[in-house]
Amino acid sequence: MSQLQYKFNKNDEYYTPSYAVYPIISRLKEGSTIWCPFDKEESEFVKVFKKEGFNVIHGHIEDGQDFFEVEVPKCDYIISNPPYSLKNDVFKRLYAIGKPFAMLINFQGIFDHKDRFEMFRSNTLELLYLSPRVNYIKPESDKATGVPFQSGYLCSNICKNSLEFESLDKTK
Structure with a gap:
């Protein structure tokens, strides 16, 4: 079911610009292995x-790799931009892994859902707040567009502090 929902929910496929990837790098061990379960080869x-x-x-659903069904590869970190409509299920699986x-x-509204609130409260959670806003790229476009919401990294066992801030360099 998750595969079908993700495959046909057009609001879930927004591409991340390269400048939004760099803030997480300084928090990772050099040379480690990263699994990007919602990404194709051309992903930033x-x-x-x-x-x-x-x-x-x-891996990507369009390549037949359903995050909810695929065996977890040997890796040190799991990092990506997940399908927003499946965020509850994504975070449940991430914590289970x-x-x-x-x-x-x-x-926006990440803590508004009762089950999600309880899940985050009972697990390790860090927020990496990014500024200014990340401008995502729609699949049918080749340029980033402004968005009405604030993005950041929701992490577990990556950041030193539960709340961290990073300024984006949009020239990268």
């Missing part, structure tokens, strides 16, 4: 992490 996550010397494993993770998400 994949390209930037490889350029910075990380080993990258990527037990690996450090960082998911770039829309922070």
Whole structure:
């Protein structure tokens, strides 16, 4: 079911610009292996992490790799921009997997859902707040567009503090 929902929910496919990948890099061990479970080869996550010397494993629903069904590869971190409509299920699976993770998400209303609130309260949670706003790229476009919401990384066992701030360099 998750595969069908994700595959046909057009509001879930927004591409991350490269400048939004860099803030998480300083929080990772050099040369580690990162699984990007919602990314294709041309994803900025994949390209930037490889350029910075990380080993990258990527997968995407369109390539037949359903995050909810695929076996977890051997990795040190799980990092991506997940499908927003499935955020509850994504975070449940991430916590069940037990690996450090960082998911770039829309922070608007993230704690409004009772089950999600309880899940975050009872697990390790860090927020990496990014400024200014991340401008995502729609699949049918080749340029970033402004968004009415604030994004950042929701992490577990990645940041030193429960709340951290990072200024974006949009020239990267």
